[in-house]
Amino acid sequence: MxxxxxxxxxxxxxxxxxxxxxxxxxxxxxxxxxxxxxxxxxxxxxxxxxxxxxxxxxxxxxxxxxxxxxxxxxxxxxxxxxxxxxxxxxxxxxxxxxxxxxxxxxxxxxxxxxxxxxxxxxxxxxxxxxxxxxxxxxxxxxxxxxxxxxxxxxxxxxxxxxxxxxxxxxxxxxxxxxxxxxxxxxxxxxAEQIAFAQAQLQALRLDPAYRGGDYYGGPHPDAGLGIARRIAHVTYRSEKELDARFGRAEQDGEQTLGAVLPADRGRYQVESYLDHQAEKLVDRFDANSYVILTEALMSHxxxxxxxxxxxxxxxxxxxxxxxxxxxxxxxxxxxxxxxxxxxxxxxxxxxxxxxxxxxxxxxxxxxxxxxxxxxxxxxxxxxxxxxxxxx
Amino acid sequence: MxxxxxxxxxxxxxxxxxxxxxxxxxxxxxxxxxxxxxxxxxxxxxxxxxxxxxxxxxxxxxxxxxxxxxxxxxxxxxxxxxxxxxxxxxxxxxxxxxxxxxxxxxxxxxxxxxxxxxxxxxxxxxxxxxxxxxxxxxxxxxxxxxxxxxxxxxxxxxxxxxxxxxxxxxxxxxxxxxxxxxxxxxxxxxAEQIAFAQAQLQALRLDPAYRGGDYYGGPHPDAGLGIARRIAHVTYRSEKELDARFGRAEQDGEQTLGAVLPADRGRYQVESYLDHQAEKLVDRFDANSYVILTEALMSHxxxxxxxxxxxxxxxxxxxxxxxxxxxxxxxxxxxxxxxxxxxxxxxxxxxxxxxxxxxxxxxxxxxxxxxxxxxxxxxxxxxxxxxxxxx
Structure with missing residues (x-):
């Protein structure tokens, strides 16, 4: 930043x-x-x-x-x-x-x-x-x-x-x-807005790169910010819309049951979509600002x-x-x-x-x-x- | 475990x-x-x-x-x-x-x-x-x-x-x-169940204590598992119920605007409630099992x-x-x-x-x-x- x-x-x-x-x-x-x-x-x-x-x-x-x-x-x-x-x-x-x-x-x-x-x-x-x-x-x-x-x-x-x-x-x-x-x-x-915000901020703060907010000289907490965005993004959309757009479809060229270890498996389309949403936000937004503004919103x-x-x-x-x-x-x-x-x-x-x-x-x-x-x-x-x- | x-x-x-x-x-x-x-x-x-x-x-x-x-x-x-x-x-x-x-x-x-x-x-x-x-x-x-x-x-x-x-x-x-x-x-x-599950598993896996799943000789990824549980628990309840039970009430003895830094502030009751749900699960459940069974459920x-x-x-x-x-x-x-x-x-x-x-x-x-x-x-x-x- x-x-x-x-x-x-x-x-x-x-x-x-x-x-x-x-x-x-x-x-x-x-x-x-x-x-x-x-x-x-x-x-x-x-x-x-x-x-x-x-x-x-x-x-x-x-x-x-x-x-x-x-x-x-x-x-x-x-x-x-x-x-x-x-x-x-x-x-x-x-x-x-x-x-x-x-x-x-x-x-x-x-x-x-x-x-x-x-x-x-x-x-x-x-x-x-x-x-x-x-x-x-x-x-x-x-x-x-x-x-x-x-x-x-x-x-x-x-x-x-x-x-x-x-x-x-x-x-x-x-x-x-x-x-x-x-x-x-x-x-x-x-209460629900606060609850989802809490989970987002905790995930962001859990990223080792976050370093309590003092990360500007090093790698940024992209993973944590990305998870916060994924949670938020789901709440910004609707169950019906996600179902209609993605259902259980697999991402092109990926197999969700394609590996012996679940960590190695391919993604569902909805996962790929949320990955994309996370990447887009990480590219344009500062993690500390996400924390400060989310806290402001919780205080509303x-x-x-x-x-x-x-x-x-x-x-x-x-x-x-x-x-x-x-x-x-x-x-x-x-x-x-x-x-x-x-x-x-x-x-x-x-x-x-x-x-x-x-x-x-x-x-x-x-x-x-x-x-x-x-x-x-x-x-x-x-x-x-x-x-x-x-x- | x-x-x-x-x-x-x-x-x-x-x-x-x-x-x-x-x-x-x-x-x-x-x-x-x-x-x-x-x-x-x-x-x-x-x-x-x-x-x-x-x-x-x-x-x-x-x-x-x-x-x-x-x-x-x-x-x-x-x-x-x-x-x-x-x-x-x-x-x-x-x-x-x-x-x-x-x-x-x-x-x-x-x-x-x-x-x-x-x-x-x-x-x-x-x-x-x-x-x-x-x-x-x-x-x-x-x-x-x-x-x-x-x-x-x-x-x-x-x-x-x-x-x-x-x-x-x-x-x-x-x-x-x-x-x-x-x-x-x-x-x-x-799609929505998969989406919320993805965020849960990513938060859990982000915990440095998780070590890809090989943590049994050391500290367990309690923070990551706790965040996963918080997300899940909100989805297990309803917006109306959370609002009726907690609203925006502050946790007893805590002040949500009580500190200059948001990381030091007191909690809302709904946050304390979710902290409690997280602690209860962490005390009784293994993080790797949470991953394996959540992956099984996503595959359903x-x-x-x-x-x-x-x-x-x-x-x-x-x-x-x-x-x-x-x-x-x-x-x-x-x-x-x-x-x-x-x-x-x-x-x-x-x-x-x-x-x-x-x-x-x-x-x-x-x-x-x-x-x-x-x-x-x-x-x-x-x-x-x-x-x-x-x-």
Whole structure:
């Protein structure tokens, strides 16, 4: 992993269209953390699309998921965005009309200060990187919004862990969020989400290469991170989908009963598929960031320090848009209904219909186009075609 | 782990009631294996309850699950059995009327030949223990049945992986199985079951103490086995149950946001619960056996080498009893319906109703009492009370 050096706010921050979808870095200074630590000098890496209005009323914040990044949409970059079908010129979140911002989470590995960044002693943070909660991330994002001149977001949108940050924005800074979309996410991480996360982090930490998090000078814990990803990926999909796609088929050219020792046998297709998912993540993601962000997600709880969950949600003043995936077994629709029920007023829960499971919040987001337009973005034109989303 | 020495067939094999529920060991000789290996001198550890009729018509085989054992019921032993509520004097499977047999799987760690047993060179098998499939286990059990003088089982019953062996008995030896009960099991391990098994085995094998399976002289891979169990245990329960029991509660005296470094924080209750499940398994189970039996379960496929699944199931001649747990997300009821649909005749799928998930095949087996009595054990008295089942 690269350690990201401090960098000044990009001069093109006025939203020059030529910079759409290109990474910029801003210093927001020290950040005191909810669990007691402090980061002395935080950099946030972010991208923008479109131009901020004179009155600052057209800013939209789009929040990424656990291993996602700020690259929501293409813009001037050729690289596919993860919500290209939703965000872009002429899309529902129309970058010809809105100034869209997306920020890489503190603790991640896409340019914002994280475990691979250099601590004040000039060495990577590694095992010393502190516990950062969802609320810490949101406070950091609020400091960036100040720098960008955004007093109040037209809307904050997020899916999965991005939904958790969107919700916390609405609860921590009610004056600064006019509209809030929480997609395939819950008001608080559930026992099952915590349980699967525990197994993932334990597998990652068991990798001898992990060395408690201080591995930057040597081999990285690819095996451990890969296992964590395999577990997570299964929970992101559905039993039905895995069965329909793979069943018990053997990987081409491999025999599952082909060896006297089971360790030497060939693989099932579903194993090969998960191997591929693991390899892809290991190539693009830092293990320490996976730990830090997963811990942040486990800590997600809208009720913490606010009395009851209903008490917490009841204080929200934003207009809400809540959606779930009907086949999601990790962020089950019932949790979205619980969230909606706690919010003021009568908040419907929209459903993405897909056999895929949780990941449909990426691949099938276009199903919400019409409802999001009607709720938050009236006057937007229906999107024509959409590229496949990258996970 | 103890390496189990060869031992002669127990002299009390005629079914003396004084021996009910006590472990006996029989030598069945060499066993050629489906994936190409061979075990030269196989011992099977088993238990019996009741007495075999003169005509040998009252023998019932009860098959244990992945980490289960032959200790189905108490008998002369004080130790709780895992189906005490179903099997015993006056129970549905009435040991005053039936001769009940249960056999520990080859590859396991409860007395049958397994990876901790001594190979011919006097050293534990360890990494050299061969791939053993469900069918290999069944062939071994058939050799034991020969020794016990049982030509044909009155009935073969099993839950989860025990159901896989029950089904294979009916398909491999149709002449020897009059009735077959397959509970919370499928005709073939599914893509999702394989996927979660892969993650478990990879975590276990990642433990540096595992040493490829040759750890008997040193520390055992408790951490790796514990992670495997955590993953498995979550799949054995349900999201609803975990949420209702634990929610986001903190473990007593621990603070989940209590430390600057996430690695030092306190645990959620659900984490403590899974830690406890892991510790319990590590105390009673051998990691190599977990690998060997999980690989056997992944290999489960009634269709293998028999053309189609329907072709394979269509040859069965036993009377079948199929049941599933309505909230089971690992062995989903749909799979039981698929199995039933392939069997000759009109085979209903009975449902255990429970919010618990897969494990209800143990804890709620009494729900099937009436239907099992009606189908297989007419004249048995309804059971009065039942102890809680051990997992």
């Amino acid at each position: 690269t350690a990201y050096p401090a960098a000044p706010l990009h001069p093109g921050i006025d939203g020059a269209p030529s910079g759409d979808g290109l990474l910029r870095i801003a210093s927001i200074g020290p950040l005191a953390l909810e669990a007691g630590g402090e980061l002395p000098d935080v950099q946030l890496a972010f991208e923008t699309w479109g131009r901020l209005d004179e009155d600052g009323s057209n800013a939209v914040l789009v929040q990424h998921a656990l291993t996602g990044s700020s690259h929501v949409a293409r813009g001037a970059s050729e690289e596919e965005g993860w919500w290209d079908s939703l965000v872009g010129p002429g899309r529902t979140v129309d970058t010809d009309r809105y100034f869209v911002v997306s920020v890489n989470m503190v603790g991640g590995c896409y340019g914002s200060t994280g475990p691979a960044s250099l601590a004040p002693d000039g060495q990577p943070w590694g095992s010393r990187f502190p516990f950062v909660t969802i609320r810490d991330s949101v406070r950091a994002e609020a400091l960036l919004a100040d720098r960008l001149g955004i007093d109040r977001w037209h809307s904050v949108l997020g899916g999965s862990m991005g939904g958790a940050r969107a919700l916390e924005w609405a609860l921590m800074f009610p004056q600064r969020v006019a509209r809030c979309a929480v997609i395939a996410c819950t008001a608080a991480s559930s 709880d809208a009720a913490r320090g606010r009395g009851s969950l209903d008490g917490a949600l009841g204080t929200a003043t934003a207009e809400f848009f809540i959606a779930a995936v009907d086949s999601d077994r990790l962020y089950v629709p019932e949790q979205s209904r619980r969230l909606a029920a706690g919010l003021p007023g009568d908040v419907p829960v929209h459903l993405i219909s897909s056999p895929v499971g949780h990941d449909a919040f990426l691949t099938q987001i276009h199903q919400l186009d019409g409802k999001l337009r009607a709720a938050f973005y009236p006057g937007a034109q229906p999107a024509v075609g959409f590229p496949p989303a990258a996970t | 103890t390496a189990y020495p060869a031992a002669p067939l127990h002299p009390g094999i005629d079914g003396a009631p004084s021996g009910d529920g006590l472990l006996r060991i029989a030598s069945i000789g060499p066993l050629a294996l489906e994936a190409g290996g061979e075990l030269p001198d196989v011992q099977l550890a088993f238990e019996t309850w009741g007495r075999l009729d003169e005509d040998g018509s009252n023998a019932v085989l009860v098959q244990h699950a992945l980490t289960g054992s032959s200790h189905v019921a108490r008998g002369a032993s004080e130790e709780e059995g895992w189906w005490d509520s179903l099997v015993g004097p006056g129970r549905t499977v009435d040991t005053d009327r039936y001769f009940v047999v249960s056999v520990n799987m080859v590859g396991g760690c409860y007395g049958s030949t397994g990876p901790a047993s001594l190979a011919p060179d006097g050293q534990p098998w360890g990494s050299r223990f061969p791939f053993v499939t469900i069918r290999d286990s069944v062939r071994a059990e058939a050799l034991l049945a020969d020794r016990l003088g049982i030509d044909r089982w009155h009935s073969v019953l099993g839950g989860s992986m025990g159901g896989a062996r029950a089904l294979e008995w009916a398909l491999m030896f149709p002449q020897r199985v009059a009735r077959c009960a397959v509970i919370a099991c499928t005709a073939a391990s599914s 496929d009634a269709a293998r080498g028999r053309g189609s699944l329907d072709g394979a199931l269509g040859t069965a001649t036993a009377e079948f009893f199929i049941a599933a747990v309505d909230s089971d997300r690992l062995y989903v009821p749909e799979q039981s319906r698929r199995l039933a649909a392939g069997l000759p005749g009109d085979v209903p799928v009975h449902l255990i109703s429970s919010p618990v998930g897969h494990d209800a095949f143990l804890t709620q087996i009494h729900q099937l009492d009436g239907k099992l009595r009606a189908a297989f054990y007419p004249g048995a008295q309804p059971a009065v009370g039942f102890p809680p089942a051990a997992t």
